[in-house]
Amino acid sequence: MIHLYNVTKEYPNGVVALKNVTVNINKGEFVFLVGPSGAGKSTFIRLIFREELPTSGQVIIAGKSIARLRPSKVAVLRRNIGVVFQDFRLLPDRTVFENVAFAMRVLQYSQREIDQRVPEVLHLVGLTSKAGNYPYQLSGGEQQRTAIARAIVNNPKILVADEPTGNLDPETSWEIMHLLYEINKRGTTLIVATHDQKIVDAMKRRVIALDRGRLVRDDQEGGYGL
Amino acid sequence: MKLTTVKFLIGQALVSIKRNGMMSLASTGTVAISMFVLGTFLLLALNANLVADTIESNVEIAVLLDADATPEEINSTYEDIVALDGVLEVTHIPKEEALDRLSRQFGEEHDLLQALGGVNPLPDSFIVKVENPRMVGEVAEVLSRFNYVDKVRYGKGLVEKLFSILDWVRWLGTAVVVLLSLAAVFLIAITIRLTVFARREEITIMKYVGATNWFIRWPFFLEGLFLGTLGSLLATAALYYSYSYLVGYVAASISFIPLITDREFLLQVLLCLLAGGAVLGAVGSAISVRRFLKV
Ligand SMILES: Nc1ncnc2c1ncn2[C@@H]1O[C@H](COP(=O)(O)OP(=O)(O)OP(=O)(O)O)[C@@H](O)[C@H]1O
Ligand SMILES: [Mg+2]
Numbered sequence: 001m002i003h004l005y006n007v008t009k010e011y012p013n014g015v016v017a018l019k020n021v022t023v024n025i026n027k028g029e030f031v032f033l034v035g036p037s038g039a040g041k042s043t044f045i046r047l048i049f050r051e052e053l054p055t056s057g058q059v060i061i062a063g064k065s066i067a068r069l070r071p072s073k074v075a076v077l078r079r080n081i082g083v084v085f086q087d088f089r090l091l092p093d094r095t096v097f098e099n100v101a102f103a104m105r106v107l108q109y110s111q112r113e114i115d116q117r118v119p120e121v122l123h124l125v126g127l128t129s130k131a132g133n134y135p136y137q138l139s140g141g142e143q144q145r146t147a148i149a150r151a152i153v154n155n156p157k158i159l160v161a162d163e164p165t166g167n168l169d170p171e172t173s174w175e176i177m178h179l180l181y182e183i184n185k186r187g188t189t190l191i192v193a194t195h196d197q198k199i200v201d202a203m204k205r206r207v208i209a210l211d212r213g214r215l216v217r218d219d220q221e222g223g224y225g226l
Numbered sequence: 227m228k229l230t231t232v233k234f235l236i237g238q239a240l241v242s243i244k245r246n247g248m249m250s251l252a253s254t255g256t257v258a259i260s261m262f263v264l265g266t267f268l269l270l271a272l273n274a275n276l277v278a279d280t281i282e283s284n285v286e287i288a289v290l291l292d293a294d295a296t297p298e299e300i301n302s303t304y305e306d307i308v309a310l311d312g313v314l315e316v317t318h319i320p321k322e323e324a325l326d327r328l329s330r331q332f333g334e335e336h337d338l339l340q341a342l343g344g345v346n347p348l349p350d351s352f353i354v355k356v357e358n359p360r361m362v363g364e365v366a367e368v369l370s371r372f373n374y375v376d377k378v379r380y381g382k383g384l385v386e387k388l389f390s391i392l393d394w395v396r397w398l399g400t401a402v403v404v405l406l407s408l409a410a411v412f413l414i415a416i417t418i419r420l421t422v423f424a425r426r427e428e429i430t431i432m433k434y435v436g437a438t439n440w441f442i443r444w445p446f447f448l449e450g451l452f453l454g455t456l457g458s459l460l461a462t463a464a465l466y467y468s469y470s471y472l473v474g475y476v477a478a479s480i481s482f483i484p485l486i487t488d489r490e491f492l493l494q495v496l497l498c499l500l501a502g503g504a505v506l507g508a509v510g511s512a513i514s515v516r517r518f519l520k521v
Contacts, residue, residue, distance in 0.1 A: 049434070071519075072438055079436035091428055093245050103435040108231045150435065 001027040007057035017043035019213040033193040035210035041193035082151030082159040086166035088143040090135040097131040141172035197224040239448035249421040256417040257457025260410035265465040271399030278392040282359040287380040289352040295374045315355040324348040422514040429518040446511040454507015462496040
């Protein structure tokens with residue numbers, strides 16, 4: 001599903017964020033991406049949904065190299081990849097419902113389809129009662145659930161999350177991680193960058209560890225490591 | 227494009243105008259003020275041009291014939307002048323009329339003819355208007371070499387000076403209008419950039435969920451079109467009423483100044499301003515968005 005072949009990413013300022021990284025991620029996998037600050041986790045994630053292009057090497061998603069996509073094809077690629085960020089990135093002037101519906105409107109779904117699908121997803125993330133709230137009326141966990149609902153409302157095959165629990169307390173973090181796990185069980189491939197050692201150790205999923213841009217470990221049922 | 231989408235895009239544009247109330251107000255105001263200032267100076271320049279044209283078209287050549295020219299000779303000269311390239315209009319002033327005019331200038335109580343001993347010393351003359359006032363010197367030169375032509379007068383020296391002043395007025399008018407157009411474009415572009423900048427988050431999120439570039443652009447385009455049209459509509463309405471008032475005032479008090487009163491021409495000018503504002507708004511915002519589409 002996702003293949004990185006010998007990927008190196010050097011930013012224009014000369015920082016090499018990833019160096020010769022080769023990784024295969026299969027359909028339906030749940031992968032943690034760990035490593036100290038500056039290891040290149042966010043860069044890894046950005047490469048997958050093509051916010052950045054690799055300096056050398058190949059990023060192949062669903063059999064296609066994404067290096068030379070036309071802008072319209074980039075849009076198509078992103079429809080198959082949901083993204084969740086540490087800082088939620090919700091539209092502050094829209095309700096939970098509208099924030100989620102926004103992703104469907106962009107893909108030109110009809111109002112009828114939106115009215116049917118959005119409540120389903122809000123139910124899945126446990127926000128049915130908050131549909132009419134604005135982001136500032138929500139707790140951090142609820143905001144992240146909204147962001148997750150938005151990311152999955154179009155049924156993407158891949159969901160990438162960059163420190164989705166970074167701004168949340170441990171209990172809420174667990175709830176969010178469970179939600180992501182639920183989504184993974186429904187068949188979505190998940191890649192989660194995180195610093196949350198306890199969660200990584202407890203969930204016993206595949207762990208890809210980066211350090212200063214290099215892949216240092218890839219365990220099928222790993223822990224966070226030292 | 228699906229109907230839902232069209233509705234969404236238009237709705238999106240309207241909603242964002244409302245949401246970004248202050249910004250919308252600022253852009254509309256900027257467009258309105260820039261277009262008003264531009265329009266004011268445009269009308270000023272156009273009127274200055276009209277005045278210049280009027281002054282120019284009043285330039286004429288007086289052709290004095292030999293005093294002893296016979297009626298046949300006068301007639302054939304008349305025909306020759308009329309046939310000359312660049313001559314617009316020739317008026318024959320017989321010597322009797324010339325004397326009449328002169329006596330009138332001296333006053334009714336003097337009998338000029340009697341004072342001159344019963345002999346009219348004035349020759350027949352022609353007043354010649356040329357097609358292109360700039361050619362007045364050349365035409366006068368040619369006329370002076372005609373048979374039976376004694377003297378040619380057109381205000382040599384003075385006319386050239388006048389023309390250079392009028393050229394200067396026209397040039398200044400054009401320069402001011404061009405500069406103000408640039409200023410208007412600049413101001414409007416900056417304001418629109420700001421409104422787009424205020425919404426870069428929204429644009430980024432749209433990109434993240436897989437919106438195509440045109441899908442993101444359309445609402446901005448529509449919004450810019452709407453605000454640009456609204457702003458320049460305010461400007462042109464204000465211009466129209468203030469100009470009509472001014473024309474009425476000038477016509478009543480300083481009537482010798484020719485002003486553009488042709489309603490149709492005026493409406494055309496205002497329509498151009500209106501279209502300019504609308505296009506500026508629409509294109510400006512569509513271009514400003516581009517920067518944020520590269521995610
Ligand atoms: N847009 C950028 N331009 C230049 N350098 C960048 C850019 N983004 C990241 N970097 C650099 O690349 C390196 C890797 O950054 P990255 O954000 O991928 O790390 P990370 O593993 O996500 O760190 P953290 O855990 O702190 O989020 C860092 O040295 C960072 O300074
Ligand atoms: Mg990071």
